[in-house]
Amino acid sequence: MLTKLLRFGRRQLHTIVSREIIKPSSPTPSRNRTYNLSVLDQVAIETHSPIVAFYPNLDQSSLDKTPELKNPLSKTLTQYYPFAGRVKKYRPTFVDCNDEGVEYIEASNDSSLSDFLQRSNHEDLHPLFPNDLLWFDPHIRGDSEGVTCPLAVQVNKFTCGGVAVASTLSHKVGDARSLLNFINHWAAVNAKKDTSLINPHIIPCQGIDYSKLPTYIKARSRDGCVTRSFYFPDQKLNDLKAKVIAMAKEAGQPIEKPTKIEVLSWLIHNRAMTAAAKNNSGALKPSGMAFPTDLRSMMVEKLPRTTLGNLIVVIDFPTKNQSELAPQFTVGEMRKGKVAFQSIPNVDTAMEIAANMPPEVAQETSKRLDECYIYSSLYRFPTSDIDFGWGKPVKLTLGGTIKNLVIFYAAPNGNGIEASVCLEKEDMEILQKDPELLAFC
Known part of the structure; x- marks a missing residue:
């Protein structure tokens, strides 16, 4: 997929280079196969929270500093096993923690990171995220039965060696802190740091259907x-x-x-x-x-x-x-x-x-x-x-x-x-x- 961004008279080319599925490095125990969503999860708005972090290339000797991101992601998913499962697209009550994995996308942009940040506004960040999973955009990938993965990530590379790591998480499975904790954990594993103090704390919930309760915040358009x-x-x-x-x-x-x-x-x-x-x-x-x-x-x-x-x-x-x-x-x-x-x-x-x-x-x-x-x-x-x-x-x-x-x-x-x-x-x-x-x- 090729996306064109026109800012200040210059056409930027953003290209999807590859897609693959990354699975947890260790299988999820059968006792954890079903992750029940709490009442607060079930009344959360049906949307995806998108977060992107930008990194300059401080090591000019290498233009690609991302080759090892996949293995650390796989290890992190072992801890965050609900993120690698499957969930109904609409009104879910649980996550099937089946280890089917998350989509990992790599993309390239034909500008430097500094030029991109200087030229782009928030409205131009869409190509950085996987599958348009931003807030209330409807392009949520799923199978014919309406099942999708809660998490997707996209690693975007710029000509200077700078990188933008974008992650998007279903709000039915976690809030912004949940996603930021995941990204921090993934980063720590990649940097070979101790993660014992930042492992996720998972609260077991009873399997009760609260899906008929109204959500507190409705979908909002950003048109105009x-x-x-x-x-x-x-x-x-x-x-x-x-x-x-x-x-x-x-x-x-x-x-x-x-x-x-x-x-x-x-x-x-x-x-x-x-x-x-x-x-x-x-x-x-x-x-x-x-x-x-x-x-x-x-x-x-x-x-x-x-x-x-x-x-x-x-x-x-x-x-x-x-x-x-x-x-x-x-x-x-x-x-x-x-x-x-x-x-x-x-x-x-x-x-x-x-x-x-x-x-x-x-x-x-x-x-x-x-x-x-x-x-x-x-x-x-x-x-x-x-x-x-x-x-x-x-x-x-x-x-x-x-x-x-x-x-x-x-x-x-x-x-x-x-x-x-x-x-x-x-x-x-x-x-x-x-x-x-x-x-x-």
């Missing part, structure tokens, strides 16, 4: 949307914190020690809503904020960060008027939501709460979240240290994001936060020129 990145250095973030503290104090609702993510979420939401209002004859469009939050470290009984599956809950609240765009409101509501989830004793209780949610409440939650801007933070996640033995990535990002989704990453240089923002094109045109946002970039 664009994604842009904004960089906020630490010093500017400190200035933003000071501004938020002063505004909250003046309003008589002081905030203690706001975090970088809290103040940045408020800033971007405030300015994005303002941009949308300008395109709506000045009228504020009622919306909301939603924060997918990792349960692993929130509950009374903590779970290892390497726990496999969907362990995400969503904090959400409305933003219907100007008062609900104030920083003290945003930070206060975020903290209220966290306190509520921090009172959950353990994962069994969390699963029970989700399973027993009345259908009308679940439907209302789903409807409410459909109107929200989603703020997802990978800031504290293991993103910048994914080292295959080639050094740290110069960039890591999710590909092809969706309408009104904001993702926070740690800046590759360790100084500040990068925010990937996807908005309707007209709103983005205003946001990119907004002096109140750019003052902190």
Whole structure:
């Protein structure tokens, strides 16, 4: 397959070189043949989460530093055996851990990595990912019975010897942390590092069908949307914190020690809503904020960060008027939501709460979240240290994001936060020129 990307007058050629199936290096024990999906897995949205990490060629003596990636992948799949199984494309309740393996694709791009990163936007990253498995794209490969593999990977090579390693995982089988843990593990095996402390923690679940429960976040189109990145250095973030503290104090609702993510979420939401209002004859469009939050470290009984599956809950609240765009409101509501989830004793209780949610409440939650801007933070996640033995990535990002989704990453240089923002094109045109946002970039 040959893909052409036209950016700044130059046509880039991206070519699929090979495809093969990589199976686990050791067979999965029969006792682990069925991996039951939890209630949180089953209500997760039917989509694929796409992550790509870019590596420059620091060793100019070799233009191909990827020949050994397959064996480490095979060894890693032995630990992450559900990823090498097969699952129904729609409304699955379990993974058949049959060791049929994952698709491993190699591709080449006729530009250097630096040129590619300079020329390309988020909308141009599709060719880097296997089989268009990005978010809600429908091109999910499966057999005639609708069975597919949860995971696929693609290794993209550039003329300079730089590499982009892209992985995409069914959200029914794991969340972003699950995928990042897998990529870190694969990288550590390739770099011949000890993986005993990062082996996946797998929780056994009962085989119960929750597939009729509604998903909390519906599929969103990205038609007419664009994604842009904004960089906020630490010093500017400190200035933003000071501004938020002063505004909250003046309003008589002081905030203690706001975090970088809290103040940045408020800033971007405030300015994005303002941009949308300008395109709506000045009228504020009622919306909301939603924060997918990792349960692993929130509950009374903590779970290892390497726990496999969907362990995400969503904090959400409305933003219907100007008062609900104030920083003290945003930070206060975020903290209220966290306190509520921090009172959950353990994962069994969390699963029970989700399973027993009345259908009308679940439907209302789903409807409410459909109107929200989603703020997802990978800031504290293991993103910048994914080292295959080639050094740290110069960039890591999710590909092809969706309408009104904001993702926070740690800046590759360790100084500040990068925010990937996807908005309707007209709103983005205003946001990119907004002096109140750019003052902190």
